[in-house]
Amino acid sequence: MFRSIGNEISAVFGRDPAVRSRLEVALCYPGFHAILFYRASNWLWRRNWKLLGRFVSHLGRFFSGIEIHPGATIGKEFFIDHGMGVVIGETADVGNHVTLYHGVTLGGTTWNKGKRHPTLGDNVVVGAGAKILGPVTIGEGAAVGSNAVVVKDVPPGATVVGIPARVVGRAQPSHDDSHFAAYGATTPDMPDPVSKAINGLLEHIAKLDTRLAELESSDPEASDSAAPVNDDHADQADKRADC
Structure with a gap:
């Protein structure tokens, strides 16, 4: 003992x-x-x-x-x-x-x-x-x-x-x-799994932004035609807000 x-x-x-x-x-x-x-x-x-x-x-x-x-x-x-x-x-x-x-x-x-x-x-x-x-x-x-x-x-x-x-x-x-x-x-410096997941999402968003910019630069007409559509959606949203 x-x-x-x-x-x-x-x-x-x-x-x-x-x-x-x-x-x-x-x-x-x-x-x-x-x-x-x-x-x-x-x-x-x-x-x-x-x-x-x-x-x-x-x-x-x-x-x-x-x-x-x-x-x-x-x-x-x-x-x-x-x-x-x-x-x-x-x-x-x-x-x-x-x-x-x-x-x-x-x-x-x-x-x-x-x-x-x-x-x-x-x-x-x-x-x-x-x-x-x-x-x-x-x-x-x-x-x-x-x-x-x-x-x-x-x-x-x-x-x-x-x-x-x-x-x-x-x-x-x-x-x-x-x-x-x-x-x-x-x-x-032990990694934080939550921070790691958030950083992964941010990196993925950055890649999507880069890819979108490349597509817009390669087809400017598509980019111009898309703009009025966005404006129409904005006008409709404003009308709903006024109601």
Whole structure:
């Protein structure tokens, strides 16, 4: 048990540059406190002491601001940074070396008693405010950007952002903390899928304008004959407006 606690403390180093000592983690990190309460409540839950497990979980929520259902499955070296507002549901399955930031929800979307919460593979990073909803799978080494809403499976090594979340990058899953993607963002110039779509439309419009200009220059009579038609439409529109 003590070795497991030591591993949880060690997980902070390499994922939080602000950490200074193991004692600081033990005393001042609410994410670490929440994990301790979860380990105890899960131990009780698996031995069918459901009510007592829920009570210990409730105490953990009271002291840390983090709600982890005792029925959830969480691997080793799990790290919650800042922590406030994190919610992890009963059937959530979290792998090893996973990192969550504040405001993350691993939530269910159905009243069914079976599997209804997400599954996170090893080395997944979920940014602040992200919501992962339903029995979706986040592949190993994937990164979920801050405030993303994930309702579909995410491939291993992918980075997703937006509402709903879209893949904006892919990388090979890495176990090296030097490649740790804080808040789920791997580079400062990560492309925005919405901006990319808008830019594509603007480029298409520019090409259409160029093509139209070429057609008009090659057939000036067609251009001149089209002008009165446009004027007629304008006159008709003015008459309707006066009515």
